[in-house]
Amino acid sequence: MKDRWIFLIFLIAFLAAYFIPFQQPTVQNAIGEAFLLLQEYAREHVLLCLIPAFFIAGAISVFVSKASVIKYFGAKAKKIVSYSIASISGTILAVCSCTVLPLFAGIYTRGAGIGPATAFLYSGPAINILAIILTAKVLGYKLGLARAIGAIVFAVVIGLLMHLLFSKEEEKNREQSEFMEEEEEKETRPFWKTILYFAVMVGILVFINWGKSSPELKVWYLIYQAKWYIGAVLLAVLAWMIIRWFRKEELKEWTFSTWVFTKQIFPLLFAGVLVAGFLLGRPGHEGIIPSNWVAQLVGGNSLGANLFASVAGALMYFATLTEVPILQGLLGAGMGQGPALALLLAGPALSLPNMLVIRSIIGTKKTLVFILLVVIMATITGMIYGHFFS
Amino acid sequence: MEIRILGPGCPRCGEVEKRTINALAELNVGADVQKVTDIKKISEYKVMGTPALVINGKVKASGRIPSPKEIKKWIQEEK
Numbered sequence: 001m002k003d004r005w006i007f008l009i010f011l012i013a014f015l016a017a018y019f020i021p022f023q024q025p026t027v028q029n030a031i032g033e034a035f036l037l038l039q040e041y042a043r044e045h046v047l048l049c050l051i052p053a054f055f056i057a058g059a060i061s062v063f064v065s066k067a068s069v070i071k072y073f074g075a076k077a078k079k080i081v082s083y084s085i086a087s088i089s090g091t092i093l094a095v096c097s098c099t100v101l102p103l104f105a106g107i108y109t110r111g112a113g114i115g116p117a118t119a120f121l122y123s124g125p126a127i128n129i130l131a132i133i134l135t136a137k138v139l140g141y142k143l144g145l146a147r148a149i150g151a152i153v154f155a156v157v158i159g160l161l162m163h164l165l166f167s168k169e170e171e172k173n174r175e176q177s178e179f180m181e182e183e184e185e186k187e188t189r190p191f192w193k194t195i196l197y198f199a200v201m202v203g204i205l206v207f208i209n210w211g212k213s214s215p216e217l218k219v220w221y222l223i224y225q226a227k228w229y230i231g232a233v234l235l236a237v238l239a240w241m242i243i244r245w246f247r248k249e250e251l252k253e254w255t256f257s258t259w260v261f262t263k264q265i266f267p268l269l270f271a272g273v274l275v276a277g278f279l280l281g282r283p284g285h286e287g288i289i290p291s292n293w294v295a296q297l298v299g300g301n302s303l304g305a306n307l308f309a310s311v312a313g314a315l316m317y318f319a320t321l322t323e324v325p326i327l328q329g330l331l332g333a334g335m336g337q338g339p340a341l342a343l344l345l346a347g348p349a350l351s352l353p354n355m356l357v358i359r360s361i362i363g364t365k366k367t368l369v370f371i372l373l374v375v376i377m378a379t380i381t382g383m384i385y386g387h388f389f390s
Numbered sequence: 391m392e393i394r395i396l397g398p399g400c401p402r403c404g405e406v407e408k409r410t411i412n413a414l415a416e417l418n419v420g421a422d423v424q425k426v427t428d429i430k431k432i433s434e435y436k437v438m439g440t441p442a443l444v445i446n447g448k449v450k451a452s453g454r455i456p457s458p459k460e461i462k463k464w465i466q467e468e469k
Contacts, residue, residue, distance in 0.1 A: 061454065062454070099400075099439055099440060099453070101398065101429055102396070102397070102398055102429055102432050102433070102437075102439060102440040103439045103440070103453070105429050105430070105432065105433035106432070106433050106436075106437055106439060108433075109433040109434075109436075249457065249459075253455075253457060256455075257455070260401055260402055260405065260455075263401060264400065264401055357429055360429065360430060361429065361430070361433070
């Protein structure tokens, strides 16, 4: 680490230690909340949700052929195909948020239309499979589902709108060059096997996290009661698949990739949970920020609340998954469901630093339009969701 | 031999660099190894994702972390 940074960290740590009024009960309480929230996460989400999710992320980055997905993005491809693939491909192509921007730069400069390229740019961070799973688990299935559906719809709509607004200008400036340089990709197993393998892993994740519902919802409750059996069966199927369908070297790469993601994301999530707990407290408890401030700014479902949540989300940087504990804290402190969804849809895809990078790739005007589209749609979607579903 | 490792700085790119340097050491081959972290420059290389490994101007892998075996094979091909 550069010495400049080390010095800065020491300075901040010293100033914090010196000035923070640790003797005040509110501060002590907030610190307690931070660790209590962390414990809740450790006990309830890490083993059954995060760890399987990291394995899935590792598998995606090793076993999914990016080239075969991306060749559908070209501007000449049939619109329906390129937009649908672009909007869900975020799940497949970019589990690491740092992959999205270079990938976007790559496909944009290589001839993808501005439409599918921005659909992908938005969907990458927004439909991050880890995040959707954790959102559903921690914030509830309604919000998780709304986030997933909203993100996909947004990706398509924003892509189409960008295309409508800018495609004429595009065709004048850029040559539709040869889209992909074929890289040596040896297909080691038929596509259907890969799909089944992922389906089983996602199935395990979904079933072992099946929430308890009231006994009146027959099917749901039955599944809940059987969830460990279902999970065990799927696990056995997975073990069989692993032994029969994969070479040892591939399995090593898979576990290695899983470990890389864990190294990257786990500390950030840890820190994010502590910060969220300190600032906002666990649901039903107070952190440093008084709940009524939160309720005033983003409570209820007004236009103002949704807009504020959208804009704040767009500007703020959320490391992968950290939006979940922060939102948990905000919801517990009085944020409305609508504004919460607005933040979930605007937050992960945008942040001040990444707006600057996007600007360097597609120019200021297109970037501003993109940001505006995201914020407006997030606000409206938040209001609709808040009105009908909370 | 000119080797460029493309990536904005996340740990996966670091892993590619580490494997490349190890491979070079094991094969006892010298090369000019550099990391490219600027996104605009990365997109000039016509790659589909990072991390990416470019040897003598040819893209050998993009969007994934190649195995040590593969890296050694490519280094020997380009010698």
